[in-house]
Amino acid sequence: MDELLRPASIIRTITGEKKPEVDFLRESRAQGRSSNAEPKPNAGHKPPTSLEDALEILRHEPDYDSLIAVLAFLFRHKPDGASFPSIKLPSPLSAQLVQVLVSQIVPNYWTLLLEDSHQTKDSGLRLLLYCLASSTGVNAALVRLSALIQEAKSEATARTKRPDLCINLGIILDLLCRLVQGDGWLLEAYRAATSSADGPARVKPRVQEIVTTFGNGRLISMAAEAEATAKANGSNKLIGDNWLADPSQYVEWLGRNIAKLVSSGMEPEQTKSVSGLFVKALHLGHPEKLIKQLLSELVLRPHCDAKDFKTLLGHLPQSEQRKVLFSVLKLFSVExxxxxxxxxxxxxxxxxxxxxxxxxxxxxxxxxxxxxxxxxxxxxxxxxxxxxxxxxxxxxxxxxxxxxxxxxxxxxxxxxxxxxxxxxxxxxxxxxxxxxxxxxxxxxxxxxxxxxxxxxxxxxxxxxxxxxxxxxxxxxxxxxxxxxxxxxxxxxxxxxxxxxxxxxxxxxxxxxxxxxxxxxxxxxxxxPLIDSRADVPRPKKREAPRKPVTRPAPQPPQTGFIIEELSDGGGPEEDDIVPYAKPDSDPEDSDDDATLVRRNKPKAPVYIRDLIKYLRDTDSYDHQKLALTTAPTLIRRKAGYGTEVSEHAEELASLLVGLSDKFETKNFDELRIQGMIAIVVAKPEKMGQWFAKTFFDGDYSISQRASVLVVLGLSARELAGLETSDYAAAASFPSKTLPERAERLYLGHSSTTQPSSSLKPLPPNALDNIATSLTSAFLAPLAATAADAATGPDILKLSTFTSRLTDDQTSSPSNPKVKYKSQPRAKPRLRAIPNNTAHLLSTSFFSPLIARFQAALHTAGSLSSRTGKTILFHPYLLALYLKTLALLLHAAGPSTLALPHMTAELWRLLLSTGVRAQAVGDLSVIQAVLFGYVALLDVNEDRMREVCVELGREVVEAVEWVAGVFGGLRGGDEGGEEERVKALAAAVLVRLREGVEKYRLLLIGDLIGFG
Known part of the structure; x- marks a missing residue:
């Protein structure tokens, strides 16, 4: 009966918890290590003597000790005159060995191999990864991963609910991620493929297989698909650090491996295959990161020779060489x-x-x-x-x-x-x-x-x-x-x-x-370039502290007795005695667990360097909240005193633009935008151009780019005196204001200075509200004129039409059903702005936005042109961009010396092919283009003759386009978006035709040949 009582499983308890870094490439570098350092098989098991014996043992479900003996044999066994083990050299027998290891050994022994890797340095996991570290091993893992994905997606598998599929998916994916780690992986694979005495006819397909495997993006797509399949089946915990699914990390890894391969002393003829891999890698996404990695490894490292990068660049096709060279210039400029x-x-x-x-x-x-x-x-x-x-x-x-x-x-x-x-x-x-x-x-x-x-x-x-x-x-x-x-x-x-x-x-x-x-x-x-590269601090990994947990204050226990305080009816003299207010309860101090009570609460930053420190600490909720709430007032307060803001303006702006709402902070977007507005208002000449450059060149999302446009529009209006920020008053120094008690004594409750607690957040559609108000002011005289022509004089109808127009155009941001009403008034005359402010808005805000947009359209050969154009022509972002330009032009005003140049730039941009093509079928873009014409006609009201002289052909073309828009809109839905856009098109068309009729003779030359 003893032979029937066999243990069903063996449980191994491992005390270590740290996951080791498996660097199997170190084994290949130490080719000549002594035999006593190699793992010795168990004496009770007969080790294999040939590759056929090893294959036979692996196929018959060996025990763990036999597996280690086979892996050790495969590690040592090398053909005569070869520098690599037989399993790494391409042959039918090595392919069968790799297939058995991936499909049978890895699923059954992976957990045990991971556990034993904590105890011994020369573990079975290290030997296994070394044996599979070849293009054959990677392809076998990819084939197995693809089969598991197809099984998991099949309908039969969905009905049976096989739990082993997700487990095997996680195992093969973990194997693949560990298998290709290391900066010298491609070098080892290339040497193994070219180490035999075979001729070029056999070596070239092997090298091409490496180029195809790692250059076509199959690793990225398969890893991402496997992770998505496992998560779809609810097995998130089975997926570890899947860095292969991140194209950015994969491209950086590929760049380091290509650099290692090129700098290994290859012949110029052999570098052609590496250049082919480089060309394929450029089209995987993130080409700038790839080129930056190659520059760092081949050019900007101490004691390196740039001829390796020159050799790599020389074998590229001329079109790719041009793109790479232009990207190199861009990187040198930015970095x-x-x-x-x-x-x-x-x-x-x-x-x-x-x-x-x-x-x-x-x-x-x-x-x-x-x-x-x-x-x-x-x-x-x-x-x-x-x-x-x-x-x-x-x-x-x-x-x-x-x-x-x-x-x-x-x-x-x-x-x-x-x-x-x-x-x-x-x-x-x-x-x-x-x-x-x-x-x-x-x-x-x-x-x-x-x-x-x-x-x-x-x-x-x-x-x-x-x-x-x-x-x-x-x-x-x-x-x-x-x-x-x-x-x-x-x-x-x-x-x-x-x-x-x-x-x-x-x-x-x-x-x-x-x-x-x-x-x-x-x-x-x-x-100097090497030193500046070495001075860049590397971010340290930190553990994220827990967000403070607030618990309600404990209630006193109910004892059944009621204690009632009786008043003795004190006299009137007791009314003058003001009792002390009860201290507010601190929910953190009343925590049940005394270890969670926080006594060292962070204080609000008083210096810009402290503000930067708080913003960088993305793991601390308290620091992030304090930085966001104090940034607008602190930046404005420090702007005119010292050089703190000017020295750290770009760093502050980059932190605020890229900040994410990790803790779901209240009014996060509003506070972030107010902080960026404070930076622009503090240093407008420098930061206006910086934000315009960031909108086009930065690696940001659509919402972050939209916030940049909002910042430029609102800060420009504040600089022009058209908007007043409450933070400007809150940021004034105490020396310029009365103490709070004296202010109440002398000024009462009608003080003009508001505390920071009364500051109101920006609505999410701040620029849209401003555009709506400007549109209403533009349409009001036209509506009154139309009413006068139909039924009577303006004095009888202006109030009705103005109130109706206001009801249609303006509504409360919080409640669209609540309408604002305004009294009839004449159109206000635009205030003349000092020339220095107008010049600032033109050179630092308007011109960079226009120039970079046109440059982005013209640079079709750049490596990131497709992504850039996709983002620029997103309907919401394009509409917001056009509205921002119109608001900048309106903020500059009619007294701007550069008004003819700004008018010509914006007019031609609105008529450009790219903008009009995106406006087809999109009401938001059409409305933005029409609002651009509203701003142009409003600011150039007194110089329409000069506009017709300088932009005659553009004026006629604009009339034709607006007439086509007006005729293509149906309208009819009272109060709807299409009805409002059609009314706006009608008003713009009326104003344009008035100019054309008045200055017809000036336009005759431009009208000839216009089609």
Whole structure:
């Protein structure tokens, strides 16, 4: 009977809880380790002597000790003259061994292998992973994972409810994630595939299999599908750290492996296959992260040689090489040069280091230099929106070849004076090309002065200056004058120098532009880039503390006795005695568990560095709440005192933009937006451009990008004096206000200063409410005129139509049924704004938004163009973007010197093909476009004649488009959205046709040939 009493299972108790990091690649590096370090099989089990014996043992359900003996044999067994075990070399027998290990051994022994990995260093798990660490092993795991997914999705499996499927899914997925860990995995797989003496006809398919397996994204899709299938069946706990399902982490891992593979001393001919893998990886998503990883590993590390990156780049197709090179320039600009601003003398080593990096990456490659010439002179190139540092670095690299410099100078000058370019290109783009022209002229003058002299005597130069001076835009004329004076100062002497004697050219900006001709950067060492990369602090992983639990105060026990306090009816003199108020109960102090009572509550931050510290602490509810509630007042209070805000403005803004509502804080979005508004109001010239750049370049969601637009619109109106923030009064220092008791004594309850507790949050549709009010003001006179033409004078009908219009257009944000009513009043005259504020809104808010939108549309060849265009043309985001531009134009007002330029930019943007295509069938985009015309017509009410002269063709085209919109809307639903949009289209059409009829003669030239 003893043979029948066998144990059904063996339970092993492991005391350690920490999950080990299995680095099986270390085994391959230690090829020559001593035999006593290898795992020894149990003496009671006969070890295999050949691969056939090992396969036979594995097929017949071996016990654990026999399995370890087989894995140890597979680890040691190498053919004669081979540097890798037999199981890693491609052969039919090794494929069968891998298949048995994945399909039979792993599901049965995985838990036991994980438990034993805590006790021994050379465990069975390490041996198993090493045996499967090849492209054959990865493909076998993928095939098994695909079969399990199909079984889990089948209808028969859904009826039977097999619990083992999800368990096996989790096991194979965990195996796959552990199997490909390590930065040298691809290098080991490549060496194993090419280690045999087979000819190229057999080696090439093996290498191509590695490229296909890891470059087509199958690992990502299979891992994500397996995780989704397991979660759909309610088995979330069976899935561990599934990093393969994250494309960002996978691309970074692939970048590190490609760098390790390229830097291993491969022959140039062998690098072609790696370049093919690089091309495939670029299309997996997150190409910037991939290129950044390769730059960090191959170029920006100490004692590394950039020739490896040069070799990798040289084998790419020309189109991919161009995209990668442009992305490299963008990364250098964002990571190292943009923070230098206008690049003073202290910035020269960093610029020289970037030029040195470009020299190491490209060298004397003609194709690469041709791509750089295109980047410098193309209509959408030259680092649009980036600082001047990247342009200086590229010009320093190009200065090694005189022919390239002359080519850049001639193309830049020809483009600078082109009339269509001056009229239609964004001003941000024209500024970048003007900087390129000045830098190129300085380099050419130092190398061949006669060439610059001949160029300034040509008709191209004379036409360029003439066209610039005749431009309708003030900024275009300023650039023409600056370039003319700077280049003439290089060639002409004495009285022959060109001088316009304008105040703008002699100010700081004009002097800075003219000083670009004297800039002479050189190619330097990469040490500044390496040092700046090493100074970046790495975030530390911290355990998230628990959110404080608030419990109600304990109630006293009911004893059955009632204690009643009797009053003795004190006299009137006792009324003057004011008793102390009872202290508020602290629910945290009344906690049952004394260990949970918190005595060290955080205090509100009083310095900007403390505010940043609180915002970074995303695991603390108290810090996040205190930072959000105090940020608007603290930033406004510190704006005019010291340099705290100016030094940390970008860091604060980036933290607030990317902050997520992890703890579901009350009024989270409103407080976050108010904090960003405070930053913009504190430093508008700098932060307006930063937020405009972040909207297009940042890796943010649609809601976060929408909040950036809301911040720009509201802060611009506050700067223009059209809106008043309650936080401005709350942020005033106590020295500027009376004490609270004195304020009540002298001012009573009608104090103009409100405490911070009375501040009201922003409604979620703040910009929409402002747009609605402006639309109502625009439509009111037209409604009154229509009523007068139909039934009588305005004095009898204005009140009725105004109240009806207000009822239709304006409603309470909290209750749409509650209508606001307003008294009839004449249209208020727009207040004239000081020129400095109008200039600020034009250059720091409006122009960057317009220029970057046009640049995003023109850069169709960029690596992230598809994602960028998808986000930009999202209906909600596009409508909000157009409304923001209209509000910025309205906030600048009619007294803006740059109003003609702003009007032309916005008018052409509303008529662009991309915007009108998105407006088809989408009422929100149509309404936003019509509101843009409302703002244009309202601000340009007194200069409609100039608009018809400058934008005659655009005005006629706008009339045709609005008429088509009006005719295509049915309306009829009183108070509905379509009815409101049709009424708005009618009003815009009436105003446009009034201008066309009044200035018909001016438009005759533009009407000829219009179709």
């Amino acid at each position: 190292h040069l943009d923070r230098l601003g206008r690049c003073d003398a202290a910035s020269t080593p960093t610029i020289a280091a970037v030029a040195g990096a470009l020299d190491g990456v490209l060298g004397k490659d003609e194709n690469g230099r041709r791509h750089l010439v295109e980047w410098l002179t193309a209509s959408s190139g030259a680092g649009l929106g980036d600082g001047v540092g990247i342009r200086r670095a590229v010009m320093a690299f190009m200065s090694q070849n005189k022919d390239d410099l002359v080519n850049v100078l001639e193309k830049s000058l020809s483009q600078f004076g082109d009339q269509l370019y001056i009229k239609h290109s964004p001003m941000l783009q024209q500024e970048a090309h003007a900087q390129i022209l000045l830098l190129a002229a300085g380099y050419v003058h130092r190398l061949t002065p006669i060439k610059l002299s001949m160029l300034l005597r040509s008709s191209v130069w004379l036409n360029a200056i003439s066209n610039r001076l005749a431009a309708p835009h003030t900024r275009a004329r300023f650039l023409g004058m600056v370039v003319g004076e700077a280049l003439s100062g290089l060639v002409d002497k004495g009285d022959k120098r060109l001088s316009f004697k304008m105040e703008e050219t002699d100010q700081d900006e004009g002097k800075w532009y003219k000083g670009l001709t004297e800039v002479s950067d050189e190619i330097g060492p990469l040490q």
